[in-house]
Amino acid sequence: MDGCFLKGPYGGQLLTAVGMDANNKMYPLAIAVVGVENYDNWSWFLGLLVQDLRISNSKNWCIMTDKQKGLVQAVRDKLPEAEHRCCAQHLYSNFKLSHRGLALKDRLWRCARASYVNQFKREMELLRQQSELAHQWLADKDPKTWSRSHFRVGLDCDILVNNMCESFNAVLLKARSLPIIGMLQTIYLYLLRRMEINREAMAKHEGLLCPRIFEILEKAKKDQCMCIASYAGTNRYQVSCPFGEQFVVDMAGKTCSCRKWQLRGIPCGHAVACINRRHEQPEQHVSHTYLKTTYVASYDPVLNPINGPNLWEHINLQPMKPPNFGRSPGRPKKMRKKGPGEEARTSKSCVNPNKPHKVSKVGTKMSCSLCKKYGHNKRSCPTNKKSANETGAA
Known part of the structure; x- marks a missing residue:
């Protein structure tokens, strides 16, 4: 909203x-x-x-x-x-007002993308080692509102922005x-x-899943190549991954201890490794939310067409008056007021906000196309002037 x-x-x-x-x-x-x-x-x-x-x-x-x-x-x-x-982007916009730097930005987004609690705690500890103030600022925010590690499972939604x-x-x-x-x-x-x-x-489109969901599942299939699934009984598997990581997958409950399967409703790489060992198709384990039939059903309701003013019914009520007009001081504004970070980005990247494709030349170094040196162009190039003088003298 x-x-x-x-x-x-x-x-x-x-x-x-x-x-x-x-x-x-x-x-x-x-x-x-x-x-x-x-x-x-x-x-x-x-x-x-x-x-x-x-x-x-x-x-x-x-x-x-x-x-x-x-x-x-x-x-x-x-x-x-x-x-x-x-x-999370709105959270970062407030965060960077007092805690700037690419390292802190990267650590905040790692905390937000962490899918389980231990991973979140590890990223927060690394943030504390980088900046105690930044860690305190972020720790005051309820992680249930911005980090995947604390999101509720079963909603088939893990978006952050x-x-x-x-x-x-x-x-x-x-x-x-x-x-x-x-x-x-x-x-x-x-x-x-x-x-x-x-x-x-x-x-x-041909296929059981929607196109974007198919791409996500294909990426999970590539990730499973680095995972080894060991059967433990009662439809449960132990999955070993690179860098010493290890997870438990429950095929009956469709859960993985990394929580990505429960958050998105799409099997993660660990789950795909187990599904392949069972000689099953990963598409059969995707939530019904992402099926083509679900998509078609959501677009079945049509918006009723509306007649024009020439066919509107006449009523005996007073005509609706416009809101009270209050003119603000200064020239009427068409563009919204930018935030502190957005203003800096706009001023450096474009001359006119209405023409975002036009790049500003402010701050760029001028180079000469003749001698390839910086600080002048070919009109004021010493080499060009020297050759012109020699030609005139001859």
Whole structure:
């Protein structure tokens, strides 16, 4: 879940809820236009979402947010048993304000990607050895919200970032400058086209699994080449890996002590080694969440077509008035306010934020195409001037 601002003269916020389909791709669920981003509006939005999705038991749901204003408490109230995760990229953006450096960044992401508790503790100890302050800052954050080692198993979801909402908001960039009705119609047409394209693409796909899931499983098949599975009885195996690592795989419960199988619902390399020893197909042990049939079923519901204003029913109510217009001082802004890290990246990488492909030449060293030396170009090259003088004298 995420929120983004509208660019029209009246301002406002667009609240979005985006899910994941069986191919690990973006699946927009709901949008809403509100005046401000606060607890009341998020609570109203979540209440309608729970009602539309018919969520009676929130224990089987996972919510990923950037901890917007009022959203954390709204999730606690409307989805009390759901697992609420914080975007790891958002966490790192706050972390690097006071703890900079590539080594600390790499260690934080290693802590976030750790799949079991002992691995998480080992990475945290290495972080403490690098920086006591950075370790203390990260230790104050609940690992259940940002590290895979503490995520709930059985949800078939191990994502760490909220990129899908960010991608959806980026697609709606131009639409957010339109009036309300035009914006909603533009978003609706985009959703119609997206669902049609996805249906046609999956109809051409042959196979039991969705394409992206097939790629993940193929990578696990390559990883299993370095694992040795030893049968221990009662459908349990001991898997030996390089660097002295050792894990236990339970084929009956579809679990591995590295927890990757339980987190994603896709067999890890250790599990694939055991499956191959049993002369079975790894595809048969993937969760039903990622099957092609599940994907097709999720895109079966169609969005009802809508008539234009010429066929709208006339009612005897007063016409709806626009929101109160309050002009902010200065020139109207179209681009959102960048964070500290984003501002530095933008200023160095491009001259105009509207033209991200145009690279700035600030800070680059000028080189001469004639003598291949730095500090001048061919117009002011001493070699070129010398040859020109000799030619003139002759």
